[in-house]
Amino acid sequence: MAEVEETLKRIQSQKGVQGIVIANSEGIPIKSTLDNSSTVQYAALIHQLLLKARSTVRDIDPQNDLTFLRVRSKKNEIMIAPDKDYFLIVIQNPSD
C-alpha cells in the first residue's frame, strides 16, 4: 500500500503532470489531485469515452480488450489506464 502511494507521488512529480484522477467503474472519482469540479468533469467525460472505446475494441473482436488509451491534444495529453473495477487518468503536458 505504501508502495502504491509512493508510485503515485512519483507520477505526480513527473515532468509536466497536471493531475491524477482515480475513479471507480461507474465514473465516480475516488481519488484525485485536481480540484473538485475538474475531477468530476474529467471522471464523467472520460467514463463515457472509455465505454465507447471499449465497446469499439470489443465489437471488432470480442476476445480483445482495451488496455490503455491516450488522447493527445494541443495543450496536453490525457492518459487513461482502464480496468474492470476502476480507471486511472493522468493529464500531462510534456512540454512544460
Added chain:
Amino acid sequence: LDKSSVPTPRHHVRVYDEEENDVTPQPLHQGECGAGPIKNNRFFLDEISAGLSVDQMTTTGSSFSLPFSRSILSSSKFSSQSSIDSVNLETEEGFSKRDLPIHIPDAQSKKSSPVKEEVTEENLDELLDVFLSETDTISLLDLPSCFVSSEAEDAQIVTERNKKYAELCKNKAGNEKYMERSVQTLDPPVKHKLVESDSVNTAEAGTFVSTWEMFDSLCGLEQDASVRTESEQEQVGTETLLSSSRAEHSTSLGSSSGTESVTSSMKDLESLELLSVSETDLQLLLSSDTFHHSLLAMERSLVANCLQRKLAAFRLLPVLPDPYVAPPSETPEEEQAQKSPEPEVSGPALVHLWSFTCELTQGRRVNSMVWNKKNPDLLAVGYGASESSSSPGLVCCWSLKNITWPERVVSCDSPVTALDFSVKNPSQLAVGMEDGTVMICNVQTHHSSSSSSHFLHSRQCPNKHVEPVLQLKWTLQEISLREDTDEALVSVATDGRVCKWLSPTVDSHMMRLKRVKSAKRSSSSENKGETKPENILSALTPGMCFHFHPKGPVINVWWSPLCSDVFLSCSSDWTVQLWKEERFTPALSFSSAHRAVLDAQWSPKAATVFGVVNEDRLEIWDLQHSILDPLLVWAAPPSVSLTSLLFTSHTDCALVGDNSGQVSVYLLSEVYSAQGTQAEALEEIIQASLSR
C-alpha cells in the same frame, strides 16, 4: 305505475337492466345516495300529475326522450333538468312526424323493466301507510293520422306516396336494400365515476447488447453466472420496491452497457445516496495487482513522453519534432540536443542523453554495471555504500522504459562490487559483495519486501570468499558426459581464489581453481607482492591465467569481442595495455592522463574502439584514428568522479557510472565510421606497432 313510490327516507335502490344485471351505480358518497333518486322520482311524478300543460317547447334536440324507468336512474345532474322531462314528452310528439317506428318497441320494453326496492332490516318493523290512487292516463306517443281529402290538389300525390309506402313496407322484410340497423338516439347522461386502486410500481431496466456482451455471457462469465444471477435477482426485487422517483434514476442510467446495467444502476443509486466510497473499498482497489500494473504502464508512458527525443536518439531513430510545440519556446539546450544527432556536428562527439538516478542511489558509488543477456533494455547496477541511507549495498535494475525509478531494488548487506546476469536463465542475477558473499537473486518476480527466499547466498558455504568479490562471470562450459552446455558461475576475490560455483541453484558445490598452477597454461605468478587484486575475466573460456601489469594492480581485463586473441588491461598505473595472446609484453600501451584507470572496455561494434574511464575523464579511443591520443575526451563535473563504464551492444551508446550514484548515458555520435572496422584493421595496427 307499479312504482309504489312511497316517500320513505332511506332506501337502497337496486337497478337492473333487461338482462337482470345489477347496474346499480355505486355511490361515492354514501350520504346523499338515497335522497337523489327519490327526489327525482317525486319530482317527476309531480310533473306528470300536473299534466302536460307545460308550454316550454325547447327542442334541445338531445335525446332526453327517455323511457320512464330510466329516468329514475338518472343522476343529480339529470334531476336538475327534470323539468325538461315533461317537455320531452311533448317533443316526442314532434318526433312523431318522423318515421321512427323502430324505437317504439324498445321504449315499451324498457318501460316494463321493474325496479326493485330493497327493504332494510330497520324498515321491516315500521308501520307504513300506503296510499293508492289512480294516476291520469299518460300518453306516451300519439301519432294522429293525417287525412287528406280525395279531392284535394295533391290527393294524387298522397295516394301515390301511400301506395309506395305500402309497397315499401311489404318489400322491406328480406330486401337486400334494407338492413336492420340500430341507432342510438339516446344520449345517456355522463356520470363521473372515480376509481381508486393501488398504483402499480414500475421499474425500467435497459440493457445494451453488443457482440462482445454476448461473447462475455457465453464464454467468459459462465463460472460466476450462477452467483451473478442470484445477486441480480435480489437487486431486481429491491428495485421494484423503490419509489417512482428512483425508478427514473435507474432508467436514465439504463443506457450503460452490459450485464452490469442492473447492478450498476443499483450501485449508482447507492452512491447517489452516500456520495462516497468506503475506505476499505479504496484500499482494496489500490492494492490490487491490476492497479499496480496500470501504475507501471502509466509511469512508463509519462516518462516516455518526456524523453521521446532522447530515447529516439538512443535507439538511433530519426528524431521527429513535436508539431504542436512552438519553436521559439524551446530552450537552447533542447535545440542543441535536437541538432546533435544530425550531422551538423563536425566530427565525433559525446552527447549526454540522460542519467539513471533516483533518490535511492544518491551518493552511492557505482561499482558495476551489466546488461541483461536476454532483454537488452534491462540494466543492472551495483552500488556501494552511501552515507545517508540504511542499506550498505544496493542493486538496482533499471529499464529503459522508466529512467526515473528502477524496476527492481534489492538492498544488500554489504556494498556490491560485482554483477552478472546469467545467460541460460536470464532472470538470474549474480551479485558479489564486499564481504565476499556471492548471492543469486531472481529479478523476475516483483517483490516489494526483499524476501530472502529468492536469494541464494554463499554465506553458509564453508569455502566461500571472505574478501571482496571482484568479478563474477557466468560461463558456459561443456560437460563431457552431456552434450549441452552447463552454466557455471565463476567468481574471483581479493583473497586470490577463483571459485567456480557449479549448479548455481545449489550453492554447495564448489570447485577450486588455483590461480597459480593451471593445467592449461603456465603462468607467471610473479608480482605477487605488488599485484594485490587480480582479475580473471574471460569472455570465452575460464581458467586462463594472465600476465599482469608490471607496475600497478590490474583493475580490469577485457578481451576484445571481435578479435579473439587481443585483450586490454587497465590498471592504476595510469596506463591501459593492449595485449596479444602468447606475448608476454603488451603490444600497445595507452596513457593519457595521470590518473588511475578505473575501467576500460572494448566497444562491441568496432574492433578498434574502446573506452577508458579515469577518475575524472571518459576517453574514447579509436586506434584507427590515433594510437597516441584518445578520440574523444569528456571531463566529468568537478565533484564527481567516474567509476565504471559499459557499452551497449545494439546501439552507439556508452554508460558511465560515477561515485554520486548516477549512471549517465552518452551517445557516441560520429564515432563509428560507416563501415565497421573489423578485426583485420586491429591486427594491422598491432602489427604495425609491434614491428616498430
